Every structure is written in structure tokens, then in C-alpha cells.
Amino acid sequence: MSNPNRQDRERWIRGEESPDMDDFGRSADRGRKELSADVEAAELMKELDLAFAAKFGDLDKKEGSSTSSVGGATAGAEKDPKSHEGATVRRLSRLYAIAAAILLLIAAGSWWLTHQPATDYEALYAEAFTPYANELDSRTMGGEDSPASLDEKLAAASLAYDRRDYAAAATAFADYLASAPAAAPASARLYYGISLLGANKAGEAIPVFDELANNNASYRDTARWYQALALLRSQQPDAARQILTDISSSPSSPFAQRANTLLKAMQ
Known part of the structure; x- marks a missing residue:
């Protein structure tokens, strides 16, 4: 039965x-x-x-x-x-x-x-990350008035950055910034942080972006965006969410829409 x-x-x-x-x-x-x-x-x-x-x-x-x-x-x-x-x-x-x-x-x-899959912050980072356009050229590299050695270092860093060889770019930018003149382009520090981020050194990139955001108004929004990505990649979603919320609530920020999209993906 x-x-x-x-x-x-x-x-x-x-x-x-x-x-x-x-x-x-x-x-x-x-x-x-x-x-x-x-x-x-x-x-x-x-x-x-x-x-x-x-x-x-x-x-x-x-x-x-x-x-x-x-x-x-x-x-x-x-x-x-x-x-x-x-x-x-x-x-x-x-x-x-x-x-x-x-x-x-x-x-x-x-x-x-x-049993739901944990949020894959690395995947969210990879989807949101795009390198910032390289603005370095012969003029921002210092021209004829700058020591050739510094120009060569910055040129090497810029070339590695364009090739998406972030590990080499991070090393080259660090070498350049260690002995850079006072008039060194602020963008070099931004590219240094992005190179660290792309080379999976998000923890080292965070303070670079933080310093740039606090000391350079021209790159504040950009530095904050990449800082949020660095926090996300280093598994600090709450800190990343706070910065993204600030960015998304600022209509003047060129990263407002991207920040809003990423916030929705993090929910």
C-alpha cells in the first residue's frame, strides 16, 4: 500500500x-x-x-x-x-x-x-570600468623646457597606458611622479591611479584618487568616480555606494548617469 x-x-x-x-x-x-x-x-x-x-x-x-x-x-x-x-x-x-x-x-x-549568488562586485567593476581618455601630449609632457629624462618617463607611462598595460603604466607613472617637477600635469596622477586600479591594485589606487579629488577641482568628479570603482573592486560596497550616491545626485557631474546605473546594479 x-x-x-x-x-x-x-x-x-x-x-x-x-x-x-x-x-x-x-x-x-x-x-x-x-x-x-x-x-x-x-x-x-x-x-x-x-x-x-x-x-x-x-x-x-x-x-x-x-x-x-x-x-x-x-x-x-x-x-x-x-x-x-x-x-x-x-x-x-x-x-x-x-x-x-x-x-x-x-x-x-x-x-x-x-542561496542567491552573492553580488559579484568584481563583475560590476569590470562592466563599469573604462579608462579615462589620455590627454597627455607633447605640450603637457613639458616640451623643450623640461629635462629629457622626465619627458621620457612620462612618455613611457603614457604609451603603456594607451596600450592598456596597466601594470607597466603604474610603474612608469610612479617613477615619473617620484621626481616630477612642480609643474607636472595633474592628469599624470589621475592616470597613475587608474593604472593601479587596472592592474588590480585597487587598495593603492584609493588614496591616490582621494588626494586628487581633495586637491584638484578640475579632476574632482573624475577622481571620485574612479575612487568609487576602486572601492567596489576592493570589496567595500558601502563606501563605494556613498560616493556614487553623491555623484548621481549632482546633475553637473559627467559621471552622474553612470553612477546611477551602477547604483541600480548594486541593489
Whole structure:
């Protein structure tokens, strides 16, 4: 003889609705809709079984032994009208079902939350990141009045940046800035930070952008945008979100729309 309880469990795992639905069934089916696949439902059911077994013992065995007791109690009911064993077992079964329905809904909700893929901030960064246009040329590199060695260093850094060789660009910009003249272009520091960011050195890039944003009004918005990306790449979403919110709320910022788009993607 088939086990109705097992049939109901298998039906629930498959996501099939029963034509004979009580309150428990409706609650359980609402919980089942939170799960996308049969394998998730089966694993959740297994976790619930283990949780109840740990709390109450093996209820399947208890119910099996109780069934015969119920039969005996029913047969002897006329002889012993005070016997409530059968009713007690049925009451226990019903309470178990109600508790299971509540736990199922709670577990299904937490299951959905805990089994959602974590936000991939690296992927969000990669989608949002584009290098800032290279504005360095023979004039910003100093021309004839600057030492040739400095021009060569900046030219090498600029070339590596254009080639998207960010590791080499970061090294070259650092070398240039270490001995740069007072009139060195501020953009060199911006490209240095972007090169660090592109070379997966977001932690080193953050203070570079922060200093530039605080000390150079011309590159403030740009530095703040790349600072937010650096924070995102270094797994600091809350700090990144704060800067992005400031940028998106500033209509004059050329990065306002991009910041707003990234904020939505982070939700």
C-alpha cells in the first residue's frame, strides 16, 4: 500500500499542486514557489527532516508505532471511553503539520536569500570600468623646457597606458611622479591611479584618487568616480555606494548617469 505522506512529499518537491488542499498544503505550496528547482526543494525537505529529527526524534517511526496504538485504542474505545491515545496522536500529527508549514515558509525564505549568488562586485567593476581618455601630449609632457629624462618617463607611462598595460603604466607613472617637477600635469596622477586600479591594485589606487579629488577641482568628479570603482573592486560596497550616491545626485557631474546605473546594479 502506498504511503500518502510520501506521495505528498514527492508531489511538493516536484512543485505539483494537490487537488485536495488544506491550510497546511496551501502554506507549503506557497513556500515551494520560492524555490526554482526540484533539487533545491528536495535538499530543503531533507534539511527540515533533519531539523525535526534532532528536535523531536524520528517521527516516521513514532507515527508508525502510533498507528497500531491508534487501532488498538479505537477497538477498545467502547471498553475504555476515557482513552484519548488516538486523539492525542492525531492532535500531535496536526500540530507537527502546522509547525512544519510555518518552518517551511521561514526556511524557504531564508533558503532563497542564502542561496542567491552573492553580488559579484568584481563583475560590476569590470562592466563599469573604462579608462579615462589620455590627454597627455607633447605640450603637457613639458616640451623643450623640461629635462629629457622626465619627458621620457612620462612618455613611457603614457604609451603603456594607451596600450592598456596597466601594470607597466603604474610603474612608469610612479617613477615619473617620484621626481616630477612642480609643474607636472595633474592628469599624470589621475592616470597613475587608474593604472593601479587596472592592474588590480585597487587598495593603492584609493588614496591616490582621494588626494586628487581633495586637491584638484578640475579632476574632482573624475577622481571620485574612479575612487568609487576602486572601492567596489576592493570589496567595500558601502563606501563605494556613498560616493556614487553623491555623484548621481549632482546633475553637473559627467559621471552622474553612470553612477546611477551602477547604483541600480548594486541593489
